Amino acid sequence: MKSWRWAAAGLLLGGAAILSGACGGDDSSGSGGGGGSVSTGSQTTTSSLGPVSVSSTTTMSTSTTMPTTGTQMMMCDAIGPNGVSTMDPTCDGCLGDMCCDQFTACLNDPNCSQCFSPTPPASCDTDTLFAAANDCFDNDCGPACGGGGTEICDTGLSTQDPPCDMCLGDMCCSQFDACLADPDCSLCFSPNAPPECDTDPLLAAANACYVDQCGPACGFFQVCDSDWGAGDQTCATCQGDNCCAEFTACDPNSMCGDCLTSANPDPACDNDADYAATIACINANCMTECM
Secondary structure, X not given: OOEOOOOOOOOOOOOOOOOOOOOOOOOOOOOOOOOOOOOOOOOOEEEOOOOOOOEEOOOOEOOOOOOOOXXXXXXXXXXXXXXXXXXXXXXXXXXXXXXXXXXXXXXXXXXXXXXXXXXXXXXXXXXXXXXXXXXXXHHHHOOOOOOOOOOOOOOOEEOOOHXXXXXXXXXXXXXXXXXXXXXXXXXXXXXXXXXXXXHOHHHHHHHHHHHHHHXXXXXXXXXXXXXXXXXXXXXXXXXXXXXXXXXXXXXXXXHHHHHHOOOOOOXXXXXXXXXXXXXXXXXXXXXXXXX
């Protein structure tokens, strides 16, 4: 799904079952099954399960603040504080100039508008209004929005970060091809990826190539040998040197993983021993490095 930095996006998304966050766009890394991300300080530490922000170039999914129900948008209120925003003025400007009609039509439609929610319905895959908005984004504003019109080899997938796409195309094309050719693994790139993706061996192979071969190019730095990483090498090194045991014990598919990758952790997370230990270790050892 499209990995845009929407006003209320978690992920990124991010994001979004397997696809969350932007690949190399900021100091955060994408999460494998969980969505958003959280950590102490300003540096984000997230799970490496699942390729980070790899998205289809023909579909998109976003989280955003929705306009008031029944509001008829004029000019391009569809892009900006009354509609959706990428939080990038250059990108928003292009979308407002080039794609206003498409986004307005989608947001005024009760079905299409749900495609911009944190949990878009499966119907978004075939929604024609949503496809039109996405096509305009790709074709008319890709470069302005950081997409650059690139994709991973010829898979139709993109991280919306050309250097990351180039590395994955050079180093991981066979792994992504194998996943997309498999009916089960290919579902892991849909808006509502099934839970089986957490253990899909083909997706794991694509993710392993991403981490091992293209992590730095995509803004992902692994924390020791755990399933976690940070968007900054200094932060990841500090966490690996001081908190490796804690991160290793925090299973991304457990409550600890859900808490660590949540933008707004549930209060019950404080009662999870692995989560509490991981946060305590970061606070004690890496606050400066991960700010």
